[in-house]
Amino acid sequence: MPDEKVVPEEPERWSTWTGRARGWMLKRLPPDRLLPEDQPSYVASWIYVFGMGAIASLVFVIGSGIVLALNGPAWYHVSALGHFVNSAHLWSVELLFLTMVVHLWGKYWMAAWRGGRALTWMTGAISFFASIGAAFTGYLVQTNFDSQWIAFEAKDALNAVGIGAWFSVTDLGQLLTWHIVLMPLAVGAIVALHVLLVRVHGVVPPIDAAESDAQLGGSAAVTVAEEPPTAPRPVTESAAAAEPALVAHQEVAR
Amino acid sequence: MIPPLLAAAADPVGSGIFLGWAPITISIGNFIVIVAMVVLFVAALFVPFLHDRDE
Known part of the structure; x- marks a missing residue:
């Protein structure tokens, strides 16, 4: 099954202002982040x-x-x-x-x-x-x-x-x-x-969230971890087991 | 004497009830809204959130 995730192309490949605008928007706000299906547990x-x-x-x-x-x-x-x-x-x-x-x-x-x-x-x-x-x-x-x-x-x-x-x-x-x-x-x-x-x-995220919290998406994650921004992902049992901070947030949320 | 109809038109919502503490004066309506906002804010911090049944 083909991967349907939209991967923005390099800005240099766009030759028109509409294409450049599309690339700019897709880079900052890909569809899965514009209309997400999940939110972090602290929400x-x-x-x-x-x-x-x-x-x-x-x-x-x-x-x-x-x-x-x-x-x-x-x-x-x-x-x-x-x-x-x-x-x-x-x-x-x-x-x-x-x-x-x-x-x-x-x-x-x-x-x-x-x-x-x-x-x-x-x-x-x-x-x-x-x-x-x-x-x-x-x-x-x-x-x-x-x-x-x-x-x-x-x-x-x-x-x-x-x-x-x-x-x-x-x-x-x-x-x-x-x-x-x-x-x-x-x-x-x-x-x-x-x-x-x-x-x-x-x-x-909550003000006492650990900087290493895997749920920290967006520019905060980039600032902390120097990684590309990722959309906030749902908490799974395995993820919670691997990351104690997630469990703490779940407890706070409850 | 002002006719009742004209008086009602000039004051369509009534004079209202005002509460006062020293220099502070506030209408009962505004006071209720502010109290409601504070109650909602505190409740939002402490009331447990709804969860799905399978969670």
Whole structure:
């Protein structure tokens, strides 16, 4: 049976920019690492769940937001279904921030920027701040007295720093464009990059993991062992027997 | 006197309940969310994770 594993060719062999781009991507993120079937044993902990919880919440935010946007910003005032979808949008945002903050706390206390993961950490922080910006513009498109009050309080601050002419919080049309087009594109792009970087470097191991741990994939393994990066592999009984650190991690995970 | 309908429109979600300790003031809703996040964080560290039956 032929080996189906994709082996990236040498960059010198590519003659076009598309080929070079493909080689660059295959080298850093081969398909088995982009869509892995297994994760290291230390990922079997609830603290590793909240990143995916945030992404699931974001899917609900975008889905309910699309329905609201297609029906117009005033729809939920006059429709029971609109009111329900608007509430689903609000509560999925609440869940997004709740899970994102617990994810942030977990990654902060395990120093998740270790092992060449600085860019992963930075994109996570940027996506957090971009999400706050998206939520703020959401407050401004409620088409009620609450949004009017917020807009007329905010405009003075924005005018004071000289950007009120370009970012007018009292202009519903402009704010709607920011909220349903620009900010979702920004958040989506940054979150996608964040997830791809997690795939490239692997999930950050526990802070007390031994440097010789065979499960340390990605750039951390390269730094420690001077070997090519390998995708995190599942723990087997034989591997656990050969590597006591794996047993320790399994015990921690349990 | 403000008509009830106008008053309701001007304050669609109610004034809310606020908790205060000296200089700190926080709405009950925000307080509940923060407490929920702390509880989830601590629980995530100590609650055993689910495992497959064959594991």
